[in-house]
Amino acid sequence: MKLLMTVVSAAVALAGLALAVGAALSAPSRGKRLAQALRMPHPAVIAHRGASYYAPESTRPAYLLAREMGADYLELDLQRTRDGVLIVFHDDDLSRTTDVAEVFPGRERAPVGSFTFEELARLDAGSWFNRRFPKRARPAFRSLRILRLDEVLALAEGKDPRPGLYIETKSAHRYPGIERQLIETLAAQGWIDRAAVGPQSRVILQSFELDSLARLQALAPQVPRVFLIDETLIAREGWNSLLKKAQTVASGIGTWGLRHALSPRWDRAAAPVRYLTTWPWYTGGAHRAGLVVHAWTVNDRCELRALRLFGVDGFFTDRPDLALAMGGRGSALEPGRLWEKIGY
Ligand code: G3P
Ligand code: CA
Numbered sequence: 001m002k003l004l005m006t007v008v009s010a011a012v013a014l015a016g017l018a019l020a021v022g023a024a025l026s027a028p029s030r031g032k033r034l035a036q037a038l039r040m041p042h043p044a045v046i047a048h049r050g051a052s053y054y055a056p057e058s059t060r061p062a063y064l065l066a067r068e069m070g071a072d073y074l075e076l077d078l079q080r081t082r083d084g085v086l087i088v089f090h091d092d093d094l095s096r097t098t099d100v101a102e103v104f105p106g107r108e109r110a111p112v113g114s115f116t117f118e119e120l121a122r123l124d125a126g127s128w129f130n131r132r133f134p135k136r137a138r139p140a141f142r143s144l145r146i147l148r149l150d151e152v153l154a155l156a157e158g159k160d161p162r163p164g165l166y167i168e169t170k171s172a173h174r175y176p177g178i179e180r181q182l183i184e185t186l187a188a189q190g191w192i193d194r195a196a197v198g199p200q201s202r203v204i205l206q207s208f209e210l211d212s213l214a215r216l217q218a219l220a221p222q223v224p225r226v227f228l229i230d231e232t233l234i235a236r237e238g239w240n241s242l243l244k245k246a247q248t249v250a251s252g253i254g255t256w257g258l259r260h261a262l263s264p265r266w267d268r269a270a271a272p273v274r275y276l277t278t279w280p281w282y283t284g285g286a287h288r289a290g291l292v293v294h295a296w297t298v299n300d301r302c303e304l305r306a307l308r309l310f311g312v313d314g315f316f317t318d319r320p321d322l323a324l325a326m327g328g329r330g331s332a333l334e335p336g337r338l339w340e341k342i343g344y
Helices: 002-026 028-037 060-069 127-132 149-157 178-188 210-219 231-237 239-249 258-262 280-288 301-309 320-326 335-342
Strands: 044-047 073-080 086-088 164-169 203-207 225-228 252-256 292-296 314-317
Touching: 028 280, 028 292, 044 060, 044 320, 060 073, 060 149, 060 320, 060 335, 073 149, 073 178, 086 149, 086 178, 149 164, 149 178, 164 178, 178 210, 203 210, 210 225, 210 239, 225 239, 231 239, 239 252, 239 280, 252 280, 258 301, 280 292, 301 314, 301 320, 314 320
Parallel strands: 044 073, 044 314, 073 164, 164 203, 203 225, 225 252, 252 292, 292 314
Antiparallel strands: 073 086
């Protein structure tokens, strides 16, 4: 028993020491200065697929709620239909979040990009949420539609000040020319000014694909870019090499929070070692390389607080209200009033 107590006490002391050293190493103010130079909010609150804890991801109510909560950015995954329409959808196929199995039997696993927009418009992208999360279900979520990019731009425009957009070119290698199409759309709608000098952080562009970021850099160098990393990349390249690659095309990296690193969803086949890339040793290294660190997907208060201490500069979150409250920000309206305000 005595031995056990000694071991536990030593472990607690070591953890405390590591925390203190780590917090010092991370130099959070360095990240803040980097963010300020990029004109990014700090810490940035990025509504991951909208306020997707409360409403079906990537749908109208998810983005409206995030906007009304006061999120700094609406995050979205950009893909393209067979007939060339830019749409907002995360998965490779439609099976998890729509009724594709009933509407198009046999095409459940077909890639999203093999559907026309007219076909996608026939799908219900909301009822799955009511079945999976009955406590958060709302009748109005039935029959929600997959959104086009221009619809999300219009939703963001509907508030003053409007939230920014944090746009991922998802699986960009499948959609040749999507970067040019995106930049032209954003420029045409006044979201970016290609002639302006200096960073324009009302839009942040993100991708797991370095090539896609390089194309975006060539098309709109003044728009900040974030290089997303995953288990496969870090296991193959190592942290320092990833930072060097990120420096060539981006102003920041997007990496996982503590929960993902410790969870059963960690891809152990790709990366047998679990990298805690939001640990201060890592965030400090990214800052010294001139890169801000945004962490996904952080949905609880303890983790938000820990990651702030560790030097993380922004959070992808399904619960933007929690991240905003941590900084004393966000809507004064309680959730019920917010739903009333947006009409759901
Ligand atoms: O886009 C940021 C981060 O959330 C990447 O993961 O799979 O949600 O797009 P995913
Ligand atoms: Ca994303």
